[in-house]
Amino acid sequence: MKKYLFLILITALSVSARAQERLSLKQCIDYGLKHHRSTIVYRNDQDAAQFKAKEAKAAYLPTVNINGSIDDNLKVQQSVIPAGVFGPTDIKVAFTKKFNSNVVAQVDQTIFDQSLITGLKANKFAQQQAQLNSEQNDETIIYNISNAYYQIFVYRQQLALLQSNRETYQQQLNISKLQLEKGVAIESDVNKIQVNYNNTSSQILAAESDLELSQNQLKNVMGYSLSDTLQIQNFVPDEPAADQTQIMFRDFASFNAANRIDYRLSEVNIALLDIDQARIRATALPKLTAYAKYGYIGFGDKLNESISGLSDYSAVGIKLAIPVFDGFKRNAQYNQARIKQVNARENLKLDQETFHLEFDNARTKLIKAQSSLDNDKRNIGLAESVFKSTDLQYQKGVTGLTDWLNSQYSLKEAQSNYLNSLYNFLIAKIDLEKANGTLKTFHNSL
Known part of the structure; x- marks a missing residue:
């Protein structure tokens, strides 16, 4: 004390x-x-x-982005194959399904x-x-x-x-x-x-x-x-x-x-x-940029089919942008x-x-x-x-x-x-x- x-x-x-x-x-x-x-x-x-x-x-410095999407094509878009290719009349065909999913990771690097x-x-x-x-x-x-x-x-x-x-x-x-x-x-x-x-x-x-x-x-x-x-x-x-x-x-x-x-x-x-x-x-x-991407994409008539049936893809490339006007x-x-x-x-x-x-x-x-x-x-x-x-x-x-x-x-x-x-x-x-x-x-x- x-x-x-x-x-x-x-x-x-x-x-x-x-x-x-x-x-x-x-x-x-x-x-x-x-x-x-x-x-x-x-x-x-x-x-x-x-x-x-x-x-x-x-x-x-490099930038990395991951993007994902799931589309529900309420009305599937159709394309037309002109007459004479597979028959005497035009043929309407859809190149996608009701559901499609996509996940991609991309790296971008400015070069110049x-x-x-x-x-x-x-x-x-x-x-x-x-x-x-x-x-x-x-x-x-x-x-x-x-x-x-x-x-x-x-x-x-x-x-x-x-x-x-x-x-x-x-x-x-x-x-x-x-x-x-x-x-x-x-x-x-x-x-x-x-x-x-x-x-x-x-x-x-x-x-x-x-x-x-x-x-x-x-x-x-x-x-x-x-x-x-x-x-x-x-x-x-x-x-x-x-x-x-x-x-x-x-x-x-x-x-x-x-x-x-x-x-x-x-x-x-x-x-x-x-x-x-x-x-x-x-x-x-001009601006020069390099990129690389890797992703998965899937299609299906049902949502689970578009996810379970994913297939991978990848790409690398260079982008050149030249301002003109x-x-x-x-x-x-x-x-x-x-x-x-x-x-x-x-x-x-x-x-x-x-x-x-x-x-x-x-x-x-x-x-x-x-x-x-x-x-x-x-x-x-x-x-x-x-x-x-x-x-x-x-x-x-x-x-x-x-x-x-x-x-x-x-x-x-x-x-x-x-x-x-x-x-x-x-x-x-x-x-x-x-x-x-x-x-x-x-x-x-x-």
Whole structure:
């Protein structure tokens, strides 16, 4: 009994330790890549592509079929022997009986079919397509998790600043109430501070709600159970100084569209269209097939006679099919495939230009976001300095409550601008990785 209690205790402690573990961004992404249900879907698509390749190969392997039939000729068909062969009049004669049965096993083997040979080349590209789709889904998971993770960080920062501001208002509210009791302050001043305190409390409630929603969003994009507790580490953002901006962008100096998975998917699609075009053209070539069959056949006026009197037969042969005219069907199919292939190449060129534009725009946004973040970071320092100075002057009676409230409002506005700039900077970084096709590299570098 003690042994079981010990095992239960160890298990409970282990579960508790896992529940209290704080996950980093990399750990969240690793979890999502492993547990998000979409990964199962794309993994199944890869398996389906392999089975599709086996299906295509099966067309060039032997096929074996066994067929059987029993016919009840309700009215036996008769043939006519013309007059003059066995007599002066036509003679009607039946060359079968009321019942006939037939069982035959046949093996067919394709010897030459160029359209099948050409089609087999598509197997490799179909598997590449499934693999690239899976990688693209991984990139989507990386991007979504990073976005949600950054949101949580910013909401935490916002909540901490709001709580700090509320404490400041609370301290000043306590002082003002004492001053009111002593008659050195008026009630309207106390009410002004109370209003700002209440507004900040409402903002805290809203921030707590936003934080909870963002945590649920992170769980969702990770494939994590919404009912389980998820703890993440306190994130320290990478904020390069202004003189390091050029270093940060050095790796993004040139753009290569081939880094983008959607570009490589388009290339695979063009290859598949090329193969389809060649396959349709190959249907104009002759097809050669060999076969062998062995069977039993029986006839009788009664059913049991047609079965008991079976006699065997066999045959081997070669079939040659030469397409001559199909009403221009093949030509129409070929031209459709040709036009699709031409359009796919033109769309690839358009996509390449679009991808380059996305990269340039993302790079510009990151540069602007970095500049804005540096400015707002300096500004929040100035606002804090101004508030400390105004607060000291207010305590000494040199300045009034209006100046104190204005400086506190300016500080809150500077904090809000900084948080917006910080979030925009973090998202701009991940957007640039996405536009450059390097989300996997970003994940591995964490």
